[in-house]
Amino acid sequence: MKTIFKTAAIAVIGGITLTMSSCKKEGCMDQSALNYNHDAEKDNGSCVYDEGNPVTLNVNHMFGGNAMSTDSVYSDDQGTKYKFTRCDFYLSNFTFMDMDMSMKGMTDTMFIVKMGTSSLNMGNVDLTGHVHMMNAKIGLDSLTTYTVDPSTMPAGHPLSLQVPSMYWSWSSGYIFFAVEGVYDSNGDQVIDGSDATFEMHLGMHQFAVDDAFTIHQDLEANEALTLNLNLDYSQLFTGMDLANDNTTHTMDNMPLANALKANLANFLSVN
Amino acid sequence: MNKHIWIIASFVFLFSCNKEEVKDDSFVLEQPEGFPAMQIPSDNQLTKSRVNLGKKLFFDKRLSEDSTVSCASCHLQPMGFADNFQISPGVHGNLGFRNTPTLTNIGYAEIFFMDGGVPTLELQVLNPIENPDEMNMPVPQAIERMAAIPEYQQMALEAYDRPFDAFVLTRAIAAYERTLVSGNSKFDQEVYQGKNVFSQSEQNGYQLFLDKGCADCHSGFNFTDNDFHNIGLYEIYTDIGRKRVTILDSDEGKFKTPTLRNVELTAPYMHDGSLASLEEVVDFLNTGGETHVNKSSLIQPLNLTVSEKADLVAFLKTLTDWDFVNNEKHGIYYTYE
Structure with missing residues (x-):
């Protein structure tokens, strides 16, 4: 027993x-x-770490020479006053040109940059010796844009479903750049609850913007590379007339979408 | 030693018995005579637990901003999983800009929404939830709300072996929608099941349907070619249709061919619900439509007599599947065991 x-x-x-x-x-x-x-x-102790140079982007939100604020009232080229309420965009497809003039990719690294974003920790890439330049894309590559199902992405991933949304559920694909706000629609020179909103959303692969930034910095092995990513919001509405043309979801107002895309070329700078 | 082996074997047997008490979760999808097998994504094969979860979500108003609108608010079973509004009201009575489409045989669709903007049934689930004119609920917030309900967490684990999340939400509702198979109408009984049930008028109407080219677009077992056509409803379209997603001028005014199954129940008709009855639709098509640069060459005056128009309408009504409309399994009070 x-x-x-x-x-x-x-x-x-x-x-x-x-x-x-x-x-x-x-x-x-x-x-x-x-x-x-x-x-x-x-x-299980299997973690593998990159021994390269850690890269960080400090994000500066500017309007011309001053800090941008959602409390501040700005004016477009026609004198129409406005305030920002939202500016979210994807930044992806990072590559660096190293001392041998070859491109080092960080192709899986991507971020959603928001008005409250202060820094972006990009991880490590081996740039020992010298880094000449950095490339980045405002938006996402076409494969990601059209084939990723956001409901399959883990919470917290930039490609997961967001609030406010960065995905068009009516025409499957990611929104690359979303800027929204309030403009002086009644012409009383005051921005308040009686005014209307503007909303510009860019998507579709042809509206991604590829930027290249000159850096030229020497780096020791494993030395941190910290760069300033400057966003100049004063560039966004150059040449626009917010009082009369202020809404695009890309396909429904292509001229305005094209104008915004053109202005994005001067929106980002890196030093 | 032998005694030890027998005792260990008994414990193993006991453990395995407990595991095998799990109920049979397999789901056999009805495939009516004349229908092909439905293509179902490998990550969302049908099971009873998935369909039960999807059905519960489909009828749950808590998915909307103010808990007043569910999927079932606009997709009503007695109306062939459509409704009878020209434009269905969403939360706060908000109105969108298109008529509610039927979900009859939606699992056989190859592309979704009238302009084809969405490629899968799973992704389709996202839009009505977050659309400001429908449920107006950001999907992450909807997930947070539903995930806080213990019953949904338990059902998610049973159905998908993961906590309630966006994957579960989209897959489960799509799983339920794939069960909405309608294939026992009078037409099916006549054509696919070999029964002689058509009246003379219905038979005449069916022949007209074939002879007048209706079946060129409303083709196959589900009465759709899954393609996009401009039928000349307007000279100037305020809703640009497929151009909305492709930007191509050549797609202006084109909309996906809807299935005609249960069409009798889904009035009003057209993308904007502008035609109130089947008679109005036949009258419109009889004219050959308005002039438009993108109008399909298939749309021509039909030159139907009054009697022929009545026959055509009689045929369209043979596509009503009362078994489908009254099938309690599609309703919220039925649970697959």
């Missing part, structure tokens, strides 16, 4: 141990690691 209990105990403990160990998915749980596995429930 004693032997029976002993055997039974061994069987139960063995079964429980097997069950527990087989249920937990193992993998690297450090988000800064190259092989981070978001499905992992138990860290």
